[in-house]
Amino acid sequence: MIATTKPAFDYSQHAAKQAEAWRERSKSGQNISPIPEVSPDDAAEREACRLDFGRFCTSFLPNSFRHKFSPDHIKAIKKIEAAVLHGLLVAFAMPRGYGKTTLSKAAALWAILYGHRRWVVLIGATGPLAVRLLKDGLKPMLRSNVKLAAAFPAVCKTFRTIDNSALKAKGLHYNNAPTYVLWGKDELVFPRIDHESCMCAESRVTCFGIEGALRGQVATLSTGEDIRPDLVLVDDPQTKASADSDTMTQDRYDIIMGDVLGLSGGDTRIAGLVPCTVIRKDDLAERLLDTKRTPEMRGERTKMMYSFPSNEKLWEEYFAMRENDLAVGGDGKCATDLYRSKQLEFDAGAQVAWPEMFPKEFASCIEYAMFLRNRNPAAFA
Numbered sequence: 001m002i003a004t005t006k007p008a009f010d011y012s013q014h015a016a017k018q019a020e021a022w023r024e025r026s027k028s029g030q031n032i033s034p035i036p037e038v039s040p041d042d043a044a045e046r047e048a049c050r051l052d053f054g055r056f057c058t059s060f061l062p063n064s065f066r067h068k069f070s071p072d073h074i075k076a077i078k079k080i081e082a083a084v085l086h087g088l089l090v091a092f093a094m095p096r097g098y099g100k101t102t103l104s105k106a107a108a109l110w111a112i113l114y115g116h117r118r119w120v121v122l123i124g125a126t127g128p129l130a131v132r133l134l135k136d137g138l139k140p141m142l143r144s145n146v147k148l149a150a151a152f153p154a155v156c157k158t159f160r161t162i163d164n165s166a167l168k169a170k171g172l173h174y175n176n177a178p179t180y181v182l183w184g185k186d187e188l189v190f191p192r193i194d195h196e197s198c199m200c201a202e203s204r205v206t207c208f209g210i211e212g213a214l215r216g217q218v219a220t221l222s223t224g225e226d227i228r229p230d231l232v233l234v235d236d237p238q239t240k241a242s243a244d245s246d247t248m249t250q251d252r253y254d255i256i257m258g259d260v261l262g263l264s265g266g267d268t269r270i271a272g273l274v275p276c277t278v279i280r281k282d283d284l285a286e287r288l289l290d291t292k293r294t295p296e297m298r299g300e301r302t303k304m305m306y307s308f309p310s311n312e313k314l315w316e317e318y319f320a321m322r323e324n325d326l327a328v329g330g331d332g333k334c335a336t337d338l339y340r341s342k343q344l345e346f347d348a349g350a351q352v353a354w355p356e357m358f359p360k361e362f363a364s365c366i367e368y369a370m371f372l373r374n375r376n377p378a379a380f381a
Contacts, residue, residue, distance in 0.1 A: 030171045032174050032179070035193070050114050051085065076302075098354060104273045118200070119219070119231070121232045123232060123237065125237050125238055139159075143156070155190060180222050187206045189202060237256065238285065249282075336361070346367070347366050350369075352369055
């Protein structure tokens, strides 16, 4: 009987095989091909929304725009559309909760997905507020929106594959070609993919606080082309503290009119959206909205109520009933019941901007608006 010797275990060769297998699995997980086909209906709707921002909002972002647009919304939408397509500036104020920031985030998405704009800069009153516009706004839309995924599958599959991980973005490829995608805390770079649904190759979104290092923004693409920001979204650029300071207000006004509007360089007309809220007289928002002081901003200021009810005595009865009920531990519902029983009399002479927008505990937007006005007249104004 001949003895045989078992060959020594070669750990380095085993490790090499394991590493190669891991690389293959990792490479397979980073490959986003194939891209799902776009149905004829989805392709047609995508094309119909190319130059129609309002339709894009209702078609692709129905969860964000659940209610019928008011005339004020339609006016703002038309101005936003013109700003994005033609490189204009628009400042607009709406009552809180009326979706001015949501409209602006939708505009940034629409602008990039269709290639209308290549670099969007999100600017907030502070750096963290600007990052929230990306984290809680654009990123969830790109990862989770089923309607967007059906019409823009190359882009949405890329970001869905990343699974909210900046690390997974590295090495992501399509048909063995790099996508150059980036998924950062304060920066987002869209993929370069040779697919008809991807019209935003290496477009990007970056975030800054209003007092951040805004100057000198330029990026070099994989093609060697240099690009600069061409759309800015300046969302509520003041805080209560800055609004109370004339010096801080002027500093922020100068930053917007200088550094922000100069981001695109000298050969590109920058588009700009400034959704804002007036906090006090002659604050930053008022200065930007003033068509005489800052005419290039095309300021648009809307209201919650354009006229008030004429029957003041009936409303006095309503508020007295509500206050008395609350004083004894009630919820004020008896006042709403009174309003319902005589709604035509209560509403006479009143006109609200958005009749569909009011909390469920109230019977109408008019009742809710009058409640807010009575609770804090200065804040309502």
